[in-house]
Amino acid sequence: MLDIYNEIRALVYRRGTSLTKMLADLRAKGIKVAEQKNFAYKCRNRTIKFEEVQHILDYLGYELIIKEKQ
Numbered sequence: 001m002l003d004i005y006n007e008i009r010a011l012v013y014r015r016g017t018s019l020t021k022m023l024a025d026l027r028a029k030g031i032k033v034a035e036q037k038n039f040a041y042k043c044r045n046r047t048i049k050f051e052e053v054q055h056i057l058d059y060l061g062y063e064l065i066i067k068e069k070q
Helices: 004-014 019-028 036-044 050-060
Strands: none
Touching: 004 019, 004 036, 004 050, 019 036, 019 050
16 A cells, blocks of 8 residues: 555655645645645545645646556
């Protein structure tokens, strides 16, 4: 199973930004996301909402595709 926190961190750093800036930008757009400390806690405890992950991926220029295993 993926570690969502590390996956998001890797995508953020590939984009050349930081978690703090990304979360602040999303909040500035009116999207409900946690502060960095709470964000990490939610990811590690697997309580992050699917909608939050979708907003983050959209911000980073990615999309989530669900497909059947081969």
